[in-house]
Amino acid sequence: MPPVIPPVxxxxxxxxxxxxxxxxxxxQACADCGRLRHPPGPMCRHCNSLRWSTQEAAGRGHVYTxxxxxxxxxxxxxxRIVALVELEEGVxxxxxxxxxxxxxxxxxxxxxxxxVDYEGTVLPQFRPVGGx
Amino acid sequence: MAGFDDVIIAGIGHxxxxxxxxxxxxxxxxxxxxxxxxxxxxxxxxxxxxVTFTLxxxxxxxxxxxxxxxxxxxxxxxxxxxxxSNTMVQHAAAAVTxxxxxxVLLYRAFNERSGRRFGQPNQRQSxxxxxxxxxxxxxxxxxxYALAFQRYMYExxxxxxxxxxxxxxxxxxxxTNPNAWFYERPxxxxxxxxxxxxxxxxxxxxxxxxxxxxxxxxxxxxADRAADLRHPAVRVIAAADGHLVDGSVMYNYYxxxxxxxxxxxxxxxxxxxxxxxxxxxxxxAMIYENMSPIVFLQLExxxxxxxxxxxxxxxxxxxxxxxxxPVNPHGGLLGEGYIHGVNNVIEGVRQVRGSAAxxxxxxxxxLVAAGRSGLVLGRL
Numbered sequence: 206m207p208p209v210i211p212p213v214x215x216x217x218x219x220x221x222x223x224x225x226x227x228x229x230x231x232x233q234a235c236a237d238c239g240r241l242r243h244p245p246g247p248m249c250r251h252c253n254s255l256r257w258s259t260q261e262a263a264g265r266g267h268v269y270t271x272x273x274x275x276x277x278x279x280x281x282x283x284x285r286i287v288a289l290v291e292l293e294e295g296v297x298x299x300x301x302x303x304x305x306x307x308x309x310x311x312x313x314x315x316x317x318x319x320x321v322d323y324e325g326t327v328l329p330q331f332r333p334v335g336g337x
Numbered sequence: 338m339a340g341f342d343d344v345i346i347a348g349i350g351h352x353x354x355x356x357x358x359x360x361x362x363x364x365x366x367x368x369x370x371x372x373x374x375x376x377x378x379x380x381x382x383x384x385x386x387x388v389t390f391t392l393x394x395x396x397x398x399x400x401x402x403x404x405x406x407x408x409x410x411x412x413x414x415x416x417x418x419x420x421x422s423n424t425m426v427q428h429a430a431a432a433v434t435x436x437x438x439x440x441v442l443l444y445r446a447f448n449e450r451s452g453r454r455f456g457q458p459n460q461r462q463s464x465x466x467x468x469x470x471x472x473x474x475x476x477x478x479x480x481x482y483a484l485a486f487q488r489y490m491y492e493x494x495x496x497x498x499x500x501x502x503x504x505x506x507x508x509x510x511x512x513t514n515p516n517a518w519f520y521e522r523p524x525x526x527x528x529x530x531x532x533x534x535x536x537x538x539x540x541x542x543x544x545x546x547x548x549x550x551x552x553x554x555x556x557x558x559x560a561d562r563a564a565d566l567r568h569p570a571v572r573v574i575a576a577a578d579g580h581l582v583d584g585s586v587m588y589n590y591y592x593x594x595x596x597x598x599x600x601x602x603x604x605x606x607x608x609x610x611x612x613x614x615x616x617x618x619x620x621x622a623m624i625y626e627n628m629s630p631i632v633f634l635q636l637e638x639x640x641x642x643x644x645x646x647x648x649x650x651x652x653x654x655x656x657x658x659x660x661x662x663p664v665n666p667h668g669g670l671l672g673e674g675y676i677h678g679v680n681n682v683i684e685g686v687r688q689v690r691g692s693a694a695x696x697x698x699x700x701x702x703x704l705v706a707a708g709r710s711g712l713v714l715g716r717l
Contacts, residue, residue, distance in 0.1 A: 210461065210476070212468040222468075244469050250582065270487040270595065273537045274474035285474040289484055289590050297590055299473050299484070307537075312491045328472055 208282060211326040218245045220259050225327050228320040230262040232294060243296040264318035265334070266292040273307050290316060290331050304332040339577035340611030344430040345563055345570040345717060347440070348377025348556035349683045354518050354674030357451040358550035366395040366446035367403045369552030374404075377556040378567035379440060384556070386411035386438030388428045390421040390677065393445055400444070411438035417586045419625050420578065421445075422678030423710035427576035429557035439558060445679045446552030454548055470588055478627065479545065481587045483536040485595045486630040490539065492596040493645030497541060500629040501529035502651050504543045504671055507626070510658065511668025514694040518547055519672045544629040546670035553679035555686070563717055571689045574702070575611035575713040579603035586709070596645075598631075601638035604711040612713040614702055616640045621663045621688045621697040623681035625707035626670050635706050636664075658695055666695040678707045685714045 214222045224231035232241045235249035236256035248255055271288040286302040288310075302310060303321060316331040350372025352358070352365050374381055381404040387397050391414045401409055413428045415421035422445070429441035449455060458476040462468070475481050489495060508524045511517035524543060532542040563570035579600045583591040592599050609615050616639055626632045633647035641662055642650040650656070656664035667673045667684040674680055685703040687693040705712040 209474070210471045212472050213462040213465065214468070215465045218465070218468060244466070270484050270491070270590075272480065272483050272487055272539055274476075274480055275534070275537070287474055287480065287484060299469055299475060299588075299590065301473050312488070326472065 209323045209326050209328065217247055221245060224259070224261075225320065225329055228327070230264050230318050230329050231259040232262050232292075232296060233257050234260045241294055241296050243298055260294075262318070263293050266290045266316060266331070268302070268310065268312055268314050268316060269297060270312065271302065271310050286310060288316070288331060298329070301328070301330050302332065303330045338611065339575045339607040341430045341434060341573050341576065343560040344433055344573040345558060345560050346426070346555055346573060346686050346714070347558045347562065347566050347570060348373040348375070348379065349554070349686050350374070350376050351516075351553040351676070351680065351683060352446075352551045354516065354549050354551040354676065354680070355450075356518070356548070356550060358448055362394050362446050362448055362452070363399060363403070365448070365550070365552035366400055366444050366554075369446055369554040370400065370404055370442055370444050373554035373556050374442065376567060377558070378565060379556065381406045383440050384442045385409055386429065386432055386441035388413050388415070388425040388441060388443045390414060390418070390425075390445055391416050392418060392421075392677075393447070395444070395446055411441065419627060419678040420586075420707045420710040422625065422682050423576060423705055423707050423712045424578050425679075426555070426557060426573060426682065426712055427578060427710070430573050430576050433557060433559050440562075441557045442554060443557060443679070444552065444554040445677050447677075448550045449675060450548040450550050452550070456545070456548060475588075478587065479535045479540055482628055482631070483539040485589055486539050486628075488595040489630065489634060493648070495633070495645075495648050497538060497544070498526065498530060499648040499652070500544050500633070501526050501541070502648070503626070503629045503632050503656075504529050506651070506656055507665055507669045507671040510666050510695055511672025514667050514673060516694065517668040517673040518549065519668060539630070540628055546627045547675045549674040549676060551674055551676050553676040553683055555679070555682060560717060568692070569690050570717040571686045572715050572717045573712065574715045575608045576711075577604050577607035577611065578710045579607065580709060598634040598638045598708065600709045601635050601706065604706070604709060605639045608704070608711050608713050612702075614713065619662060619702050619704045620700040621666060622704040622706060623667075623685050624664055624669070625678045625681060626665070629671065631708065632664065635708065639704070639706060658697065663697045666693060666697060681705055681707065682712065685712065689714050689716060
């Protein structure tokens with residue numbers, strides 16, 4: 206398990222990290238116009254509403270871009286694959302790919318969410334659909 | 338409106354660009370500022386405005402006291418990083434046009450190699466927005482930018498070797514610029530390909546800008562003071578910033594299409610509209626490059642070549658000193674030094690004056706592009 210830098214939740218994104226702790230990928234949805242947004246923020250840029258709720262993502266998407274992060278966090282930490290995942294719901298989220306070798310990662314590959322506990326910090330991660 | 342009628346850059350000044358200045362950041366600011374004021378043929382007492390970066394460690398009032406500027410009536414700072422190099426000029430141009438200042442000192446000075454190094458991994462959460470990146474290992478500027486660059490490589494079949502062809506040109510230019518840290522030290526493409534991966538499979542060491550200690554400064558004033566100057570005045574024809582909804586400086590992942598630089602395209606449109614020129618009228622371009630791929634994206638955003646064509650444009654020799662569009666004749670941030678792009682503005686001034694180390698012939702229009710900001714400079 207690589208050490209990770211834990212998130213520091215605030216009033217605008219605590220729902221997301223609370224959801225992750227319960228293995229749910231929650232997206233912020235405008236309570237007035239219904240549009241999703243990520244990263245979260247207090248106001249909907251489409252209708253300027255401050256009212257919002259959450260919607261659980263299906264957890265599937267595709268890899269829009271990716272890279273190999275060498276020495277993440279610490280000099281001796283193992284490499285991690287970072288991916289910008291575009292969810293089926295249309296929003297993008299930065300995460301990591303697990304259960305796949307970097308040699309097998311390709312743009313636009315289909316992935317699904319999984320939750321990994323890194324020494325007490327749970328993060329949403331993504332793995333190839335159907336193994337690979 | 339991005340166009341200006343009566344604004345000039347009157348003076349330029351800088352320290353040496355090194356890896357260990359051996360003196361305080363405030364001293365670097367003082368040295369660069371005094372050199373720029375003197376280059377303009379002015380005295381510190383003529384300065385009544387100041388602009389720097391929000392990131393700059395040097396306090397205006399302390400600099401004022403050291404230089405002996407008796408009265409200051411305008412100051413401002415520009416947010417985020419490198420785009421501030423041009424945005425400082427925009428702030429100063431707006432200030433002198435509005436009459437709130439007569440002569441504005443622009444400065445940026447730091448010990449970015451011997452002191453706090455920007456490229457080192459961020460080990461802690463310094464602001465809430467980093468929750469979306471730091472826990473996932475996106476902890477350096479190289480990684481944060483590379484995540485977007487990878488889509489560009491994928492869509493247009495661009496390789497790291499293609500990026501290396503820019504680095505070779507930058508180092509070739511730096512090799513004949515005595516101000517450059519890499520003076521007389523050119524590289525080959527094989528050197529580039531042998532340098533270690535920084536972010537695989539996107540960036541190698543020789544794709545990265547330098548880490549530098551140094552200071553750089555400019556003086557901006559009204560065109561009607563040109564007669565008093567020590568050197569030919571350089572006109573600020575246009576100065577523009579460009580920011581878009583869903584944009585981010587370090588984590589620009591949310592525009593639909595990441596294989597283009599949307600903000601740079603917006604800046605280009607403003608500059609062409611305001612100056613009345615287009616890419617064909619640019620004689621030399623200074624293009625901010627914290628990393629080599631950003632040159633490719635800006636060449637395409639400004640319309641110097643089509644989308645995905647920068648690799649062929651560069652490989653064809655077009656950005657060399659005798660090419661269609663000489664780019665970074667001083668060696669850029671890879672070859673000369675990294676003073677947050679302010680040294681690129683200084684090179685733009687030198688190219689228009691005709692006093693650059695690697696002078697391009699008959700420069701009427703110089704472009705200074707720094708991603709989300711840009712300048713068109715020309716003769717008065």
